[in-house]
Amino acid sequence: MSRSIRAASSRYPETLVLASRFRVLASETVTRLDSAIARAQTYLLExxxxxxxxxxxxxxxxxxxxxxxxxxxxxxxxDSDRERKAVAYLRQRQLPNGGWNLFEAGPADLSATIKAYFAMKMAGVSPEDPDMVRARARIRAMGGPVKATVFTKILLALFGEYDWNGAPAMPVEIMLLPRRFYFNVYEVSYWSRTVIVPLLILMDRKPVKWLPADR
Structure with a gap:
C-alpha cells in the first residue's frame, strides 16, 4: 500500500476500504483479460x-x-437474379427490432438500416412487407435520415430522396491547392483521397437520378 493511501486512511478509514476494492477489481479484470487472450489464441491456432x-x-x-x-x-x-439474392441476404441479416447492424451482435445502426430499407424498396420489395414495416419503424425511432451519416445523406440525395443542401459539403476547389499549402489533398492518406475526391465532385455537381413513381 502506498504512503499516500496509508496517510489518507488514518484520517479517512473509508479510503482503505476503497483501495482494497480497487485492487480486487483490477485483479479480476486482469484475470478476465488473460482468459480472453488465451481463448483467442486457442481459436486461431486450431x-x-x-x-x-x-x-x-x-x-x-x-x-x-x-x-x-x-x-x-x-x-x-x-441483374434480377443477383438482386434477388441480395434481398434474401438483407432479410437474413435484419435484426429482430427491424434494423441492421455494422458488426456481429451489434446494435441497429441508423445509416445501415436506411440503406438496407432503400435498397430493398428499389429492388421491388413492397413497403407493406412485414420486414419493411419493421425497418421503417426502426428508422423513425432512431431519428430518420436527418440523423444519418453524411455518406447516407449523399446516397439518398443522388436519388432525389434527400435535399443536397442538407448534406455537409466541401468546395471542390480544394483539390487545386498546392502541396506547399497548409492543407492539400496530398496530405491525406491515399485511401481517403479515393473517397474524398469523388465526393467533392458529387457535392459540386449535385446530380440527381429521379426515381420512377412506383419506387
Whole structure:
C-alpha cells in the first residue's frame, strides 16, 4: 500500500476500504483479460493450416450489399437474379427490432438500416412487407435520415430522396491547392483521397437520378 493511501486512511478509514476494492477489481479484470487472450489464441491456432497460413471468409456489414444494389440502379446495370439474392441476404441479416447492424451482435445502426430499407424498396420489395414495416419503424425511432451519416445523406440525395443542401459539403476547389499549402489533398492518406475526391465532385455537381413513381 502506498504512503499516500496509508496517510489518507488514518484520517479517512473509508479510503482503505476503497483501495482494497480497487485492487480486487483490477485483479479480476486482469484475470478476465488473460482468459480472453488465451481463448483467442486457442481459436486461431486450431484453425491454422499445417503449413502455417490461415484462410477465413472476408465479411462486411450489410451496407456493402445495400450500396451495391443502389449503385446498380444508379447506373442502370441490373441483374434480377443477383438482386434477388441480395434481398434474401438483407432479410437474413435484419435484426429482430427491424434494423441492421455494422458488426456481429451489434446494435441497429441508423445509416445501415436506411440503406438496407432503400435498397430493398428499389429492388421491388413492397413497403407493406412485414420486414419493411419493421425497418421503417426502426428508422423513425432512431431519428430518420436527418440523423444519418453524411455518406447516407449523399446516397439518398443522388436519388432525389434527400435535399443536397442538407448534406455537409466541401468546395471542390480544394483539390487545386498546392502541396506547399497548409492543407492539400496530398496530405491525406491515399485511401481517403479515393473517397474524398469523388465526393467533392458529387457535392459540386449535385446530380440527381429521379426515381420512377412506383419506387
Amino acid at each position: 484453425r491454422q493450416a499445417p503449413d502455417g497460413h490461415w484462410v477465413g471468409e472476408l465479411e462486411a456489414d450489410s451496407s456493402i450489399t445495400s450500396e451495391f444494389l443502389l449503385f446498380c440502379h444508379l447506373i442502370d446495370r441490373l
